[in-house]
Amino acid sequence: MEEILHALKTLITNAGLILQLLCTLSFVYSLNENIPNGFCLIKEECDREDYSNDFKTFPSLNHQTYLIKENEFPQVLWWYPNIYPHHLEKKIHCKLGSCLITKDRKQLTNKLTRGIIFYGTSFDGRDLPLPRLPHHEWALIHEESPKNKRMFSTNLGISIFNHTATFRRESDYPLTTQNMQIVEEWMDKKYFVTTKEKNRLQKELNLAAVVYFQSDCDPPSDRDTYVKELMKYIAVDSYGPCLNNKKPPKEVDGFQHFSSETFYHFLARYKFQLAFENYLCQDYMTEKLFRPLLIGSVPVYLGSSLAEEFMPSEKAVIMVQDFSSPKELAEYLKQLDANDEKYNEYLKHRYTGKFSNPKLYESLKLQKWSLPEEHMFAGFSCHVCDSLNKRNDFLKKHLENPKNPILPPQIAKFDHMGCPKQSKILPHSTNNNYEELLQQYAEQEAIAVNNMLQANETDSKLFTKKYLKIKTDNYY
Numbered sequence: 001m002e003e004i005l006h007a008l009k010t011l012i013t014n015a016g017l018i019l020q021l022l023c024t025l026s027f028v029y030s031l032n033e034n035i036p037n038g039f040c041l042i043k044e045e046c047d048r049e050d051y052s053n054d055f056k057t058f059p060s061l062n063h064q065t066y067l068i069k070e071n072e073f074p075q076v077l078w079w080y081p082n083i084y085p086h087h088l089e090k091k092i093h094c095k096l097g098s099c100l101i102t103k104d105r106k107q108l109t110n111k112l113t114r115g116i117i118f119y120g121t122s123f124d125g126r127d128l129p130l131p132r133l134p135h136h137e138w139a140l141i142h143e144e145s146p147k148n149k150r151m152f153s154t155n156l157g158i159s160i161f162n163h164t165a166t167f168r169r170e171s172d173y174p175l176t177t178q179n180m181q182i183v184e185e186w187m188d189k190k191y192f193v194t195t196k197e198k199n200r201l202q203k204e205l206n207l208a209a210v211v212y213f214q215s216d217c218d219p220p221s222d223r224d225t226y227v228k229e230l231m232k233y234i235a236v237d238s239y240g241p242c243l244n245n246k247k248p249p250k251e252v253d254g255f256q257h258f259s260s261e262t263f264y265h266f267l268a269r270y271k272f273q274l275a276f277e278n279y280l281c282q283d284y285m286t287e288k289l290f291r292p293l294l295i296g297s298v299p300v301y302l303g304s305s306l307a308e309e310f311m312p313s314e315k316a317v318i319m320v321q322d323f324s325s326p327k328e329l330a331e332y333l334k335q336l337d338a339n340d341e342k343y344n345e346y347l348k349h350r351y352t353g354k355f356s357n358p359k360l361y362e363s364l365k366l367q368k369w370s371l372p373e374e375h376m377f378a379g380f381s382c383h384v385c386d387s388l389n390k391r392n393d394f395l396k397k398h399l400e401n402p403k404n405p406i407l408p409p410q411i412a413k414f415d416h417m418g419c420p421k422q423s424k425i426l427p428h429s430t431n432n433n434y435e436e437l438l439q440q441y442a443e444q445e446a447i448a449v450n451n452m453l454q455a456n457e458t459d460s461k462l463f464t465k466k467y468l469k470i471k472t473d474n475y476y
Contacts, residue, residue: 058134062406066135067395068112074388075100076115076381077107079129080122083141085377094382097389101381105129115139115163115384120149125449125463125475131456137409139163139384141377142417143175145279147220149474150442152417157446160453161412163387165380167284169366170415173383175376177310177367179287183360185294186312187353191261191268192296195340195347201269208235209337210300211270215255217242219278220435222425223302226326227274229426233330236274259287268295271343272318272333277303281419285310289317298346300333309359312349316357326426441472 059065068074073091078084081103086092092101100112107113108129113136116129120142129136140161142152151157158164165173193201201207218224224242231243239248252263267273275288285304292299293312301307302320311317323329336343349355369379394407422435448468452460457467464475 061134061408062395062398064399066392067399068114068392072112073098073100074114074385074392075102075107075110075112076117076384076388077105077113077129078103078117078119078381079105080119082122083119083377085374086381092378092381092385094385094389096386096393099381099385099388101385114388117141117381117384118161120144120152120166123149123151125445125452125468126460128449128452128460128463130452130460131458132453137162137384137388139165139380140412141165141173141175141380143167143178145277145281145284146417146419147279150438151445151449151474153414153419154442154446155414155418156450157442158412158414158416158418160446160449161416162409163384164412164416165376165383166417167281168415168417169283170413171417172410172412173368173380174283174366176283176285177364178376179285179290180310180364180367181290181294183312183355183364186349188294191264191294192350193268195271195344198269198271199340202271205269207269208237209270210234210236210272210274210333211267212236212238212240212243212274213248213258213267214238214240214242214274214276216278218431220422220438221276221278221280221302222422222429222431223276223278225429225431226302226320226425227276230274230326230330233327234333237270264291264295267291268297270297271337272300273297275299275301275303276320279419280304280422282306284419296347296350298336298343300329309357309363311357312360313356315345316347316349318346438473441470441474444468444470445472445474 076092076099078101084103086101089101092099099115108116115137117139118141120140121144123140132138138161140152140158140163142149143166145167146153152166163173164171165175167175167178169176202209212227214223227236227238227243230236236245238245239252249266251257252260252266257263273292275292277284277286277288280303283304283306285307289299289301289303289307293316298316298318300318300320305321307317308314308319318329318332320329323332336346344351368383369376391407391409394405397404398406421439424431445468448463452463452467468475
């Protein structure tokens with residue numbers, strides 16, 4: 001028995017020496033062949049599809065290691081599987097080439113995985129694909145306002161991404177028109193109530209000329225403060241939880257009804273709809289603005305200062321920013337309510353059957369996907385795929401002739417999702433007292449994520465304890 005144990009011990013020792021010798025020889029070989037130490041030590045290591053443990057010694061991006069061969073395809077990984085637009089696809093075919101597509105996190109270490117897409121709402125510093133390798137390009141798709149994730153509206157926060165799809169037209173794949181749907185439906189008579197009929201319903205049903213239906217109260221835009229002041233000068237029927245003064249019918253009560261035909265018919269009886277965004281930012285326009293156009297009401301809008309560029313005519317929306325006070329706005333709405341001819345000027349496209357705003361057609365060119373809306377997610381996959389194939393083509397040409405430059409990874413800029421600091425909408429407002437603190441939290445989160453990436457951290461679960469070190473509105 002002792003002899004057997006001695007033989008095994010000798011075998012193990014010799015195996016260790018042999019393995020050490022192989023590593024030494026392969027290290028020398030890597031130096032001679034100008035292959036960085038640790039990246040590809042022995043042939044089996046070179047051939048494997050997983051090199052996640054070698055991130056500290058990866059070569060520069062002009063190295064042949066990163067070249068994807070003719071019979072291979074770059075792979076795009078959707079990191080958060082709750083949003084995944086390719087349920088039956090394993091490969092997508094785009095303008096500049098094809099890519100493998102997956103939501104399987106095990107594919108993170110596959111050498112072909114080059115693009116990683118994050119859905120912004122799900123982004124969590126405690127759940128990231130670490131370590132971040134040199135050839136991994138991070139892509140953000142986020143249709144929400146900064147209220148949802150303020151970190152993305154900081155210089156440092158957005159800069160961790162190489163590709164962006166946000167509401168801002170400056171992003172790589174703009175989602176600015178995501179809520180417009182089919183603009184020809186703005187002419188449809190399905191929900192439309194004539195001005196004469198609206199006047200009758202006002203009297204018979206005791207309706208106000210203005211309606212407000214909002215469930216998210218006291219957001220950063222401070223809209224409720226403005227509406228409360230407006231109510232002092234003009235009647236507003238407010239059905240939602242915010243500033244409620246009228247009980248909604250059961251069939252439209254609740255967020256789940258906000259896209260129903262019943263809800264649309266209910267709102268179409270009103271001449272004006274208060275369409276106030278939760279965040280005031282260029283190009284951030286939601287269904288609040290476009291729903292009134294669909295059903296034939298006039299939106300009274302607080303939000304993007306560029307909203308008029310997306311209207312059917314030069315006079316189809318009433319911009320709150322054009323009025324010095326809620327009182328002045330209320331007086332104007334009363335004038336329109338009492339004068340059918342002036343009111344109908346805002347419904348010109350309904351009566352002429354034509355769009356007369358030339359900027360509308362230019363604005364529609366921002367849309368890089370086809371309806372329905374789900375296609376914008378799949379379209380972003382192709383945007384990332386094309387970028388990966390383009391970079392690979394540049395690398396191939398560089399390896400053929402070093403005088404040809406590689407295509408360096410791009411870095412997202414502040415204007416890809418940046419928004420101004422939200423301030424008090426009226427002098428007496430007290431609702432935005434925490435905005436400065438929340439912005440400080442966002443800056444701290446951005447710093448912590450960047451520090452974690454620069455440290456080549458391998459375990460993102462350490463994010464809060466090791467890097468953030470404070471409690472914020474997102475991490476507590």
